Amino acid sequence: EVLTAPLPGTIVSIEVKPGDAVKQGQTLCVLEAMKMKNAIKAAADAVVADVHVNQGDLVKHGQALISFKA
Secondary structure (H helix, E strand, C coil), rough: EEEEEECEEEEEECCCCCCCCEECCCCEEEEEEEEEEEEEECCCCEEEEEECCCCCCCCCCCCCEEEECC
């Protein structure tokens, strides 16, 4: 499963790393778009497989941010 960017913007912070167990509703990263910070949260309990972006990256709508282990 892959979490994608809900809108274009800049990654302000990344709160998780590969191997981290996350709970539903936990903030995974913060995306700034149009001068507003948007917390990107986990949709379900999972384990982070990979983080595809770095802090400061510009992302497009639908771009992969974080993938999870099945």
